[in-house]
Amino acid sequence: MKTLALALCLTLSLFSLTLSAKTLTEAQYIEVFQGEDIQQQKDALASLVMAGMSEPKVYNKIEENLQKSLPLAVDRHSIDYSAWLLKGLAYSGDEKYIATFNAVIAGDYHSKLQKYARKSLKILDQYKVWAPILSNKSLYDDKFSQASNVLANALRSDVLELKLNAAKRVINQNIDSEQINEVLNEELKDTRLLKHEKQSIQAYAYMAKALAITGDEKYKPTIEQLAQDSSEKKLRKYASKYLKKYY
Incomplete structure (x- = not known):
């Protein structure tokens, strides 16, 4: 559990670290x-966190670079790469x-690399769920950018952690x-995943804030509905706060 928590924290931190990373x-x-x-490669790798990139050629090239880098990973900079x-x-x-990560863990590599490989296995397990959601083009709208469509997919998803991170982004x-505003509005009208749990309340609170920040009167009734009728007291308080601050 501790390893999983560390891996999830790493992923969460990367969402904030890559706010300006270009898809x-x-x-x-x-x-x-x-x-x-x-450095350009590191920036590109960071942007993959929420890029919706599913093309095998990209990841095959990353693995190729990894295999070339491993024998040279003996100091701080090379290990970091x-x-x-x-x-x-x-x-x-x-x-x-998975076999690539396990080979690093079992191989004669620096202990830091073995630690990162273990963390990466946990992230991979998470992205087995997330990646298909982010890259699903069935709901993509050609009028908007790839980045916008990926965020919209995340916000529509049934994965609370993904919704939360997308709203923060x-x-x-x-x-x-x-x-994005229309997707947020629809998701907040039907809070189907709302439960008396911290992550659930946080996800909808951040989504409400993301919509309220626009200050668009069109979406005010949605925030008002949350403030008045939400089944969760904390979410009602958050929505009321956003109404006062942004409208």
């Missing part, structure tokens, strides 16, 4: 990973890379998109 196309990702700029590649590979959610990036 790239498949060709752009491959171009970056074929290059020699390590390999660690980023491990994390990036985990965002694929592809079980075929909307707030922290000051995203005011018609697509």
Whole structure:
């Protein structure tokens, strides 16, 4: 459980660390990973947290770079690079890379790399669920960017942690998109996952804040409904607070 908690904390921290990370196309990702700029590669790896990137060619290239980096990972900088590649590979959610992580854990590598490989296994397990949701193009709207569509998928999902992180991302990036606002509005009208549990209440509270921040009168009735009728007292208090602050 402690290892899982550490892995989840790592993933959560990456959501905040990559607020400005730009989502790239498949060709752009491959171009970056074929290059020699390590910092550019790290930035690209960080952006995969919520990129909705499912193209195998991208992750195959990451694994190729990882295999090349491992024998050279003997100091702080080289170990850090390999660690980023491990994390990036985990965002694929592809079980075929379990063998890669296990080989690092069992191999003659630095203990820090073995630790990162264990964490990456936990992240991979999480992204087996998240990756198909983020990359599902069935609800994509061509009028909006890839990043917007991925966030919309996350907010529509039935995974509370994913909804929560997407809402935080909307707030922290000051995203005011018609697509995102409409999805938030619909999700808040039907709080189907709301329970008397901390994560559930937090998810809907952050979603309500993300919508209220727009100050758009169109969405005020939705926040008012939460403030008046939500089954959770804490959520009613949050919604009331947002009404006073943003309207």
